[in-house]
Amino acid sequence: MKVTIDIDKLLAEGRIDQDEYNRIKSFASEATGSLAFNILISFGVIAAILGAMALLPSFWTALALGLALSAGGIYVQTHYAQQWGVLGIILLLVGTLLASGSILALTAGSVGGFLLVMVLCAIGGILTKRTLLMIIATLALSATVGAMAMYGSASYFLIIRQPLMTVLLFSALGWGAYFLAHRLSVDYAHLAIAVSRTSLFLVNFGFWVGSLWGDSLWRQPDSWSFDSSNIIIPDWFFALAWAITLIGTAIWAARQNRRWAVNALSVFGAIHFYTQYFETLGASPTTLLIAGILALSIAVALSRYNQTNPKLKN
Template sequence: MKITLDISRLVEEGKVTPEEAQRLIALASRETGSLAINILIGFGVVAIAAGAVALVPTPLTAVTLGLALTAAGFAVLVSRVKQWDVLGQICLVIGALMFCGGVIAFGEGSLAAMLIVTAVLALIAAAARSSLLTVLAVLAASACLGAKAGYAHAMYSLAIFEPTLTIVLFSALAFAAYQVSKRLPADYERIALAAARTAILLVNFGFWIGSLWGDPLFLLSRMAGKARAAPRLEDVVIPHTVFSIAWAVVLIAAALWAMRINRRWLVNVAAIFGAIHFYTQWFETLGATPVSVLLGGLMMLAIALALWAFNRRPAAA
């Protein structure tokens, strides 16, 4: 569990001695350096895997090379030679990504291919203790429900075709991962929290899409066989107002709970998506006019001040 402290203020208030402050600062510097290295390794690994998959002639080659690198990574980690741990984890991550890329290409993005990718990424993430692979495993699970992201020139896109199922399933995953994280050692706690946080982001994206277009319940309609023709986007079953109200309630409840148990990341996420939700609904209703922008800004400041006052109450007590 990571927390944020204002060391300078704690020293001024006499709650921490200067010696203790220096020790905490030294520990934080080491963590910051480790974070920077991990970020660089993560970007490098993804670039290598993507380039290698694009260069190999067939998906079968990518799968074979991925399996070979994964086996090499496992062998290095099993040998328990500490100075080679980083190399072993890099081989595991690159191998996993190459294997999954080959499986997706071979299966042409089918549901079976995405299920295999999700399972493989989850297993190797646990073995390599990799937060990157954990995040990718959760994203692959969302792709099983049809979630997509794309990029065109100066434009990003996000598509979630099953908002309700996304919200329900990934809320359950986030809750389960958080509960499991409290019973695991530090390395595996980090992995479980990465899964929970990624699931929370997907839940918010599901609410966001649902609050704009509602949910036609494509998958449930096909499974129930109610529609002879393929369901259309206009055939809304759950209206967008239900998502809008439910999202606001969930965000407020999550923020209050996170403040009570000192989960700063969740507080920040609730605040960010709260602002996104507020401005989305505000401008969808009133449009982008000078008056609506001014009123929207004033209301957000009022909400921010109310949250600040609430957050100050435990400290004052």
């Protein structure tokens, strides 16, 4: 566990003496020097890899280098985490991303390719106990059911091609990971919690898109056309189900003292409300004024909730 303290202030207030101050400061100096050395070596490794890629431009070369870096990062993290922890993390992240990109390129972004990426990231995350890789693994799984984000011409896009499948899949994964976290040791419980939280976001994204467009169920993953006559599950069904799910889950989270979940669900509740609000009433000076007042009210309510419940679980 990492704790941030101001040792100068503690010394001035007399809460620690000079000897304790010097001792704590020496620890910080050692950590800073080790961090700088780790980062310097990491930059050297990355530069060497980029040079090798430039000399041997090939997806197979990138895959081999990525797997080698990932293996090296895992080895460092499991055997020399205290001295070379930062180097191991950087090696693993760079290697995993390099290998993942190569796999997706070699498989042309197929479902099988994303499943391989999911497995690769999940294994790396478990072996090194890194939540970032578990989050990437969860996002890779979402791509197998058509979830993605895009950017083009100063515009950002969130794409959920199969809203119902996304909601069902990640509802099951999220709850499963949550209950599994309570049966795992402290070293691994946070990994399951990361998967659960990422799944919560994906479930709400699925509801969000479904509440706007509905779901045709049979639309193929490679089809970009939209035809309202093909809609099987209407948008109002997703809107209603989303509202019920948000309210029910928020009540459960409040009773379980899960502050992070309460805050996240409140934000998505506001997104749901404003989506339906502007879809129905449109944008005008009056609706914008009301929306602004409501947004400030929600922010104040959340702030008071967090301040009056400081011991809630995150």
